[in-house]
Amino acid sequence: MSAPLLEVENISRSFGGLRALNDVSFSVKEGEIVSIIGPNGAGKTTLFNLISGVFPPSSGDVRFKGKSIVGMATYRIAKAGIGRTYQVVRPFVRLSVIDNVAVGALVHEKTYAAARRAAAEILELVGLSHLADSPASSLTLTQRKRLEVARALATRPALLLLDEVMAGLNPTEVDAMCAFILNLRKHGISAVGGIEHLMRFVMNISDRIIVLDFGRKIAEGTPQEIATHPEVVAAYFGTPIET
Amino acid sequence: MNLRILGFAALAVLLLASAMVPLSGNGYILSLVYISLLFTGLAYGWNIISGYAGYLSFGQITFFGIGAYVVAIGTTRFHAEWWLCALIGGAFCAALAVPMGYLMLRLQGPFFALGMLGLAQSLRIATDTIPFTGGAEGIYLPPGSNAVHVYYWTLGVLVLAIVLTAWIDRSAFGLRLRALREDERAAGTLGVDTTSSKVQAFVLSAIIPALLGGGYAWYLTYVEPSSIYSTEIELQTVAMAILGGMGTLWGPLVGGILMSQVSESLSTRFPQTHLMIFGALIVILLIALPRGIVPAISERLNRKKTAAKARPQEAVT
Amino acid sequence: MHVELVIQLIINGLLLGGVFALAALGLNVIFGVTRIVNLAHGQIVILTALTCAVIFQRFGITPIEALPGALIGGAILGTLIERLLLRRLPEHAQSREWTSLLITFGVSYFLVGLSLAIFSGDFRSVAYLTDSWHVGGIDFPKAQLLAFILAILIAGFLGILLRSTKVGRALRAASQNLDGARTCGIDIGRMRTLSFALGCGIAAASGALLSMVYAYNPDTGSQFTLISFSVVVLGGLGSYAGAIVGAGLLGLAVSFVGFYGNTHFGSMMPYIVFILVLLFRPTGILGKPATT
Numbered sequence: 001m002s003a004p005l006l007e008v009e010n011i012s013r014s015f016g017g018l019r020a021l022n023d024v025s026f027s028v029k030e031g032e033i034v035s036i037i038g039p040n041g042a043g044k045t046t047l048f049n050l051i052s053g054v055f056p057p058s059s060g061d062v063r064f065k066g067k068s069i070v071g072m073a074t075y076r077i078a079k080a081g082i083g084r085t086y087q088v089v090r091p092f093v094r095l096s097v098i099d100n101v102a103v104g105a106l107v108h109e110k111t112y113a114a115a116r117r118a119a120a121e122i123l124e125l126v127g128l129s130h131l132a133d134s135p136a137s138s139l140t141l142t143q144r145k146r147l148e149v150a151r152a153l154a155t156r157p158a159l160l161l162l163d164e165v166m167a168g169l170n171p172t173e174v175d176a177m178c179a180f181i182l183n184l185r186k187h188g189i190s191a192v193g194g195i196e197h198l199m200r201f202v203m204n205i206s207d208r209i210i211v212l213d214f215g216r217k218i219a220e221g222t223p224q225e226i227a228t229h230p231e232v233v234a235a236y237f238g239t240p241i242e243t
Numbered sequence: 244m245n246l247r248i249l250g251f252a253a254l255a256v257l258l259l260a261s262a263m264v265p266l267s268g269n270g271y272i273l274s275l276v277y278i279s280l281l282f283t284g285l286a287y288g289w290n291i292i293s294g295y296a297g298y299l300s301f302g303q304i305t306f307f308g309i310g311a312y313v314v315a316i317g318t319t320r321f322h323a324e325w326w327l328c329a330l331i332g333g334a335f336c337a338a339l340a341v342p343m344g345y346l347m348l349r350l351q352g353p354f355f356a357l358g359m360l361g362l363a364q365s366l367r368i369a370t371d372t373i374p375f376t377g378g379a380e381g382i383y384l385p386p387g388s389n390a391v392h393v394y395y396w397t398l399g400v401l402v403l404a405i406v407l408t409a410w411i412d413r414s415a416f417g418l419r420l421r422a423l424r425e426d427e428r429a430a431g432t433l434g435v436d437t438t439s440s441k442v443q444a445f446v447l448s449a450i451i452p453a454l455l456g457g458g459y460a461w462y463l464t465y466v467e468p469s470s471i472y473s474t475e476i477e478l479q480t481v482a483m484a485i486l487g488g489m490g491t492l493w494g495p496l497v498g499g500i501l502m503s504q505v506s507e508s509l510s511t512r513f514p515q516t517h518l519m520i521f522g523a524l525i526v527i528l529l530i531a532l533p534r535g536i537v538p539a540i541s542e543r544l545n546r547k548k549t550a551a552k553a554r555p556q557e558a559v560t
Numbered sequence: 561m562h563v564e565l566v567i568q569l570i571i572n573g574l575l576l577g578g579v580f581a582l583a584a585l586g587l588n589v590i591f592g593v594t595r596i597v598n599l600a601h602g603q604i605v606i607l608t609a610l611t612c613a614v615i616f617q618r619f620g621i622t623p624i625e626a627l628p629g630a631l632i633g634g635a636i637l638g639t640l641i642e643r644l645l646l647r648r649l650p651e652h653a654q655s656r657e658w659t660s661l662l663i664t665f666g667v668s669y670f671l672v673g674l675s676l677a678i679f680s681g682d683f684r685s686v687a688y689l690t691d692s693w694h695v696g697g698i699d700f701p702k703a704q705l706l707a708f709i710l711a712i713l714i715a716g717f718l719g720i721l722l723r724s725t726k727v728g729r730a731l732r733a734a735s736q737n738l739d740g741a742r743t744c745g746i747d748i749g750r751m752r753t754l755s756f757a758l759g760c761g762i763a764a765a766s767g768a769l770l771s772m773v774y775a776y777n778p779d780t781g782s783q784f785t786l787i788s789f790s791v792v793v794l795g796g797l798g799s800y801a802g803a804i805v806g807a808g809l810l811g812l813a814v815s816f817v818g819f820y821g822n823t824h825f826g827s828m829m830p831y832i833v834f835i836l837v838l839l840f841r842p843t844g845i846l847g848k849p850a851t852t
Contacts, residue, residue: 353597519673525666
């Protein structure tokens with residue numbers, strides 16, 4: 001019905017002789033949670049880098065809200081409404097937690113003071129308010145991951161790209177993060193694209209799953225469909241996935 | 244918060260005292276304080292691109308030199324007022340800094356630092372060679388120089404630099420600079436136009452030394468390449484900012500005050516060894532207080548604050 | 561005859577390049593392993609050159625004879641710098657970069673001051689082998705030729721060291737992939753010290769050789785640092801072969817521009833080349849980029 005929020009069309013990306021992505025296409029609609037899975041080296045992070053503008057595709061198009069964003073500078077893409085977290089978190093180490101988030105808020109706020117106010121609200125959301133004035137360097141890994149998400153949220157993205165946001169979390173933390181992500185939809189984040197290895201999370205949370213292997217899309221569908229998809233099973237395991 | 248008000252109060256006192264120095268009629272004291280004002284101003288200028296934006300430059304003397312030579316040439320060849328020439332020098336450096344910034348700020352870390360150093364050296368050699376700039380013999384400025392005028396000019400530029408830094412410290416622009424200093428790529432992902440921000444910082448960092456250099460030329464009444472494009476001036480500027488605390492509002496002030504007097508007395512008393520002492524000082528400072536005096540003090544104060552906050556909870560458990 | 565002139569300029573350029581190469585190799589070794597840019601590099605070259613000038617004058621010891629001493633002296637200085645100063649760097653990668661940059665900046669000025677205190681501001685050089693061989697109408701200045709040959713030898717020795725010895729391979733491993741090297745059990749701390757010792761030793765050696773070629777005073781140190789960096793960047797960071805090619809090209813540039821332009825512009829060449837390469841071809845001829 002409504003036009004897709006994100007359209008990825010036949011994108012490929014090569015690095016020298018290596019083809020990291022090969023003719024991948026998919027789209028994400030508003031309000032969807034889409035997970036991208038695949039064995040290591042399948043091209044998932046490259047895909048995220050392409051969408052967020054870290055580098056351009058070798059061929060193909062990426063459209064966001066109907067407009068092509070290929071060749072746009074990273075910061076413009078962020079301003080247009082695509083937020084992203086990094087797998088290896090990159091906090092602004094010497095800035096305080098609240099300043100970290102305020103940077104993201106500057107996309108929509110004009111002044112430092114307003115940005116800090118917006119940041120304070122976000123910190124409430126992720127449960128880091130009590131650490132607002134602490135330097136980011138003093139945070140534990142879990143806290144840093146939450147900070148990473150908070151920063152991206154501060155830009156008020158329509159699409160949030162979460163790169164292996166579960167990595168390194170224990171089961172309780174994973175459940176909390178799951179609930180948090182499902183909650184995002186209520187807070188105006190239209191869609192979430194996630195790269196994950198944790199199958200439990202992927203199956204529970206996703207509306208749709210896209211499977212990459214060696215840079216190609218080998219399957220796309222609902223969790224149920226993917227769980228029994230022969231190629232997916234072959235790429236990952238020897239047996240079908242239990243849900 | 245209290246610290247900030249205290250800082251501004253102390254600053255106001257210092258500025259007032261400085262403003263009254265020329266009234267004493269003592270030329271020697273005037274020159275001593277002038278040097279402090281000059282170097283503190285230079286440290287503030289350096290602090291913007293190197294401290295806040297994180298692009299360490301070893302060539303800000305480039306703009307200082309251009310400012311000085313614009314005044315030298317303007318007053319001798321065009322018979323213009325020195326302060327007008329200084330303003331023109333400032334404007335020229337601001338304009339020059341835009342394309343220069345776009346080009347040079349693509350370089351990372353040490354390459355930017357050295358690139359700027361190379362630029363400064365090239366300019367020194369060029370100035371030495373080209374007849375228009377007086378070559379190695381330099382240029383003698385026309386008579387009429389009044390040290391008090393230059394003094395107030397420099398004080399004014401210093402105030403400008405401090406106000407600018409205070410604004411940067413608490414503004415959205417400043418936050419963007421600090422973000423790109425920490426992690427340029429992550430900052431981009433969060434919507435910061437890093438290129439534009441750092442070029443702006445570079446321009447601001449060019450105007451201040453240019454204006455100060457213009458005053459310096461009028462003060463010395465003589466310019467020649469090696470004393471204007473002086474590595475010693477660059478060294479002292481860097482050292483002061485580091486000692487005080489890079490990327491902070493009060494750092495250059497603390498460093499400037501402490502160091503400029505030390506440096507002056509050293510260079511007059513131990514002309515041979517003062518460079519050695521200075522170099523050694525920088526190294527020792529970096530090892531002992533890697534972030535400078537001001538951050539060290541504020542960290543200590545913060546620790547007391549968080550300890551105080553923690554105590555009520557301890558009482559409960 | 562014009563052709564002879566051009567050939568002479570080429571020869572001069574290449575000979576000059578030989579010694580530039582040696583200076584640059586020292587820098588490459590340090591940067592390759594530690595990613596630290598040693599701003600004191602040029603000053604070490606100058607300090608050694610000045611020392612050689614003085615001991616030649618007082619004791620008649622030629623720079624060639626002094627060469628082993630220079631190598632060892634430089635190595636000791638490098639070890640001291642690395643162990644005393646650069647060990648205490650903060651963990652955060654970016655702080656490391658700046659702090660090490662500023663520390664070596666401070667060290668370089670310390671050395672300038674030291675040089676001035678010991679040697680005063682006079683220009684000195686070693687008046688040894690000041691004549692030339694004349695072959696087919698071309699002048700081969702003896703001092704420069706000797707410096708060139710020794711530079712090639714030292715570079716060759718370095719190459720063998722890096723390729724064929726266990727230590728050398730460990731150094732190369734550390735410069736290509738720090739974590740990988742660590743996993744293989746290579747002691748990174750020792751590699752760092754070793755690279756500094758080697759790098760500064762070679763810098764000192766090039767200083768000894770250069771003392772016969774030019775005159776120096778303590779202020780010319782930063783010029784040398786920049787020249788070495790120009791070579792490294794021109795040839796491509798991390799590439800030893802590139803550094804040699806780069807040095808040759810730079811030597812030629814200085815030689816030709818110095819003659820057809822004037823000597824001042826000739827001496828500006830390293831900076832101009834440096835900036836141009838960084839801006840327009842950051843990978844250099846054969847290496848890794850200096851920009852993001």
